[in-house]
Amino acid sequence: MSFVKRLEFGNYTLKFGEKKVLLDMFDEIVMPSFLEMKYIRKLGDNSEYFFLDTELIILDDNAEEPVLGIAGRMVKNTKLKRDQIFKEGELVDDKDEMESAPSSTFLLILNNHRLILTREVAGAPTIQNFQSTSQYCLSQAYKDFINKEFDEADDAKKKNPDLERVTKKKLKEDTPSPLLRITPLPDKESLEDFIGRFEKINKLSIKLLPTNREEIDNDDFWAALDKGRENMGKTQQRKWNLPAIKLG
Incomplete structure (x- = not known):
């Protein structure tokens, strides 16, 4: 079966403590963390992850509120090793290795912090790989930022x-x-499809996670949920006990 490309979506939530979010530290930390091969996350001796072909792009040049994004590729550079093969009905020792660099293209929309990722080939980085690698690069960019701020303050003090x-x-x-x-x-x-699988829902729990202070847009979710609820039938008793929730 040939590999089929598909779009994957995620909400990219980045916080610096309780007071600062992605856009507050965009120039100082966030954008530098995505620069091409500036930071490389290594796993053992055979694998490494890094960003490639990254650029800041304009998605909509509306004068009042332009839509900006970071686009590029994430690469998994690795070596595939083997110790044996199955040949002519038996296992045969055959040590060999092959270099491989599967990649995924991505777009991070800065206005609503949505991540869109497409694996270009089989074995390409997943959204989970993207999170781990982006967290690593952010941490390295953060260290550079702190050192730079300290050195500048120290020079000014002198x-x-x-x-x-x-x-x-x-x-x-x-x-x-x-x-x-x-x-x-x-x-x-x-x-x-998920909601449609159920004839009856006895309990519903909703957990709202901290955000980047963007407006929450989940109209499709609530519409689908309401549609599924109506299909359960009017005779079903539905009682939701939701705690008071404070959005950050």
Whole structure:
């Protein structure tokens, strides 16, 4: 069976402590973390992940609110090893290795923090690989940012001893280390199919996770949920006890 490309979606939630999110540190940390091969995440001696062909693009040049995104590729550069093969009815020792670099293309829409990823070939990086690699690159960019801020403050202090001394501890308190979570998002069709599987739902739990302060747009989810609820029949008793939720 030939490999079939498909779009995968995720919500890219990035926070720096409780007060700063993705766009607050975009120029200083976020965009540098995506620069082509600036940071390389290594796994053992045979595999490494990195970004390639990345660029900041304009998706909609509306003068009042342009839509921007980061587009590029994520590469898994690895060596496939073998120790034996099955030949003429028996196992035969045959050590060999082959280089492989499957890739996925991605688009991160900055206005709503949505990630779109397509695996270009079999074995290409997944959304989970994207999260791990992006978290690593963000952490490295964060270290560079803290060091740069400290060095600049130290140089300024030498030129003007009256300035307040800046420590790395204080810089990290002002801007805590990045914490990334990518939540996979099903498309409209899969939501309807999922809800349609059930004749009866006895209990529903909804958990709202911290966001990047973007407006939440889940109209398709609620429409599909309501449609599935109506199909259960009016005789079913439905009682939802939802706690008060405060959105960050």
